[in-house]
Structure formats: C-alpha cells, structure tokens
Amino acid sequence: MNTGRKLLLLIATPLAMVACATPAAAAVINVVKTASCGCCGKWVEHMRKAGHDVRVTNVADVTPTAHKLGVPDDLRSCHTSSVGGYAIEGHVPAADIARLLKEKPKAAGLSVPGMVAGSPGMEMGANKPAYQTIIFTRDGKRKVFAQH
Numbered sequence: 350m351n352t353g354r355k356l357l358l359l360i361a362t363p364l365a366m367v368a369c370a371t372p373a374a375a376a377v378i379n380v381v382k383t384a385s386c387g388c389c390g391k392w393v394e395h396m397r398k399a400g401h402d403v404r405v406t407n408v409a410d411v412t413p414t415a416h417k418l419g420v421p422d423d424l425r426s427c428h429t430s431s432v433g434g435y436a437i438e439g440h441v442p443a444a445d446i447a448r449l450l451k452e453k454p455k456a457a458g459l460s461v462p463g464m465v466a467g468s469p470g471m472e473m474g475a476n477k478p479a480y481q482t483i484i485f486t487r488d489g490k491r492k493v494f495a496q497h
C-alpha cells in the first residue's frame with residue numbers, strides 16, 4: 350500500500366465510525382418490560398437498528414411505570430419506554446419517534462395501543478392490519494399521530 354492510500358484510510362475510517370455511531374435521530378430510550386416478553390425484545394431490536402441507545406429494565410409489572418409516565422389505561426400495551434421526556438407505549442415505529450423528537454409537540458407521549466400484528470416487533474408475515482399511533486396528553490386528550 351502506498352503512503353497516499355494509507356493516509357486516506359487513516360482519515361476515512363474514523364469518519365465512517367462516527368457516521369455509524371451517531372445517526373441524526375439517535376437518542377437514549379429507556380425501556381421497561383417484563384423479562385418474558387418476546388415481542389418487547391423484538392421492538393428493542395427495531396429501535397437499536399434505528400440507531401438508538403436502548404436501555405432495558407426488566408420488571409415484574411410494567412403498570413406503575415406506565416402510570417408514572419401518564420399513559421392512559423386504554424392506551425396500554427406490553428412495554429413502556431421513555432425518550433426525551435416522552436412516554437412511548439408499546440410497539441411504536443421508530444419513524445414516529447424520530448418525528449416526535451423533531452417536532453417536540455406538547456404531549457405526554459405516543460402509543461400503539463394493544464399488540465397490533467404487523468407493528469415493529471409484532472411482525473406476522475402477511476398479516477398487516479392498518480393501525481394508528483396515538484399521541485396523548487397528561488390531561489387525557491388524544492388524537493391520531495400517524496396512520497400505518
């Protein structure tokens with residue numbers, strides 16, 4: 350290898366590493382789930398693939414965390430996360446979270462209520478019913494944030 354190429358590699362390699370480690374939407378996401386929840390783990394993988402720093406805490410019961418973060422009971426799912434001061438309930442797609450963090454609306458968080466087939470972490474082949482991501486506030490207001 351000639352000196353010129355070596356030099357180029359020395360410069361290019363750290364740049365490439367920085368580009369991989371810090372995508373634009375990278376954030377710290379704290380996930381609270383039960384140890385036995387398989388689809389929760391798959392959602393964690395989905396978020397990690399999107400470049401986020403996902404930190405998982407396993408608990409016996411997710412409900413106290415969901416209540417603390419202001420998730421209404423009828424919008425509950427299998428796991429509760431927090432990112433940038435927002436609650437993220439259930440299998441919310443990474444793209445919705447990126448938009449939330451960019452737009453920073455006045456809200457408590459996002460939810461994909463229940464366990465919708467076809468949402469990230471709930472892939473079931475061709476079974477992909479339409480579903481909505483709901484945005485909600487602490488005082489009980491909610492509306493559709495995204496249609497999938």
Ligand SMILES: [Cu+2]
Pocket residue numbers: 388389427428440464471
């Ligand atoms: Cu789930």
